[in-house]
Amino acid sequence: GSSIWGLDLLPGEDERYQKISASDDRRRARRFSCPGTVHIVADEKTGDTVYGELGNISEVGIYVRMGAPLPKDSKIRMNVKSPAKKAEFSVKGAVKMSDRNMGMWVEFSEITPENAPRLEGLLKQLAAENPQV
Template sequence: MDASHTGDEVERESPAPDSLNRRSSERLDVTWLVDCETDDTFLYASITNISEMGIFVRTTQPLSIGTRLTLRFAPPGGDGSYVLEGTVQWINEVRPLHDNPNPGMGIRFVDLTPDDRERIVDTIRTIAYIRDAPVNSN
């Protein structure tokens, strides 16, 4: 594998079970802080993309595939914070020669309430709309 591979490419090369619809929803590049917590681990990292199905957490210390964790994050300018459950679906490990520009882990949301899913979709759509809005040059 060469240095041009991204997390998305690694994901396609090693798909996790139960992930057929993983890319069926809109994905948005972001830079948000996130707290990831398991029974015995606390990780402070950043989200680099989000969809209604899950997030990619950039970290040099990814958790094991299958690990269930609690995620806490608050989109800047958003309508409050999220506390959601997720499962690590795939990891993109740090490599010795530092030829991996995007180390981290793909996390799929689990047990989302309909309200949480709707809030996530609304947040994604709002941010995408703001980014695509024309800039007035008056």
């Protein structure tokens, strides 16, 4: 099967979301500041949406700055846009940490084969612009 960042993606159609098996030590993943917006579908049944500001991003998740972050363990779908980086992708995730009046850390759970290269491309671009010391 195909893989991203050395993690296997389950075989499936483009329409179906696929799981990303994240590493055990999630804090090891390099995080990058990145300007942008995050459009969040908090409830698939009602289509309720909220918006946040992209804080930072890594291969395993994203920090979204917002005044009223969603509760921990919320399952959400996000459309992430960074016009400055000419990047846009959609991904599913779960809220792992919620800071009242500040924002939330969302861990990626599923991404389509169509969206995975878009996320990977953005991370490669950010890594090239921010070399490690």
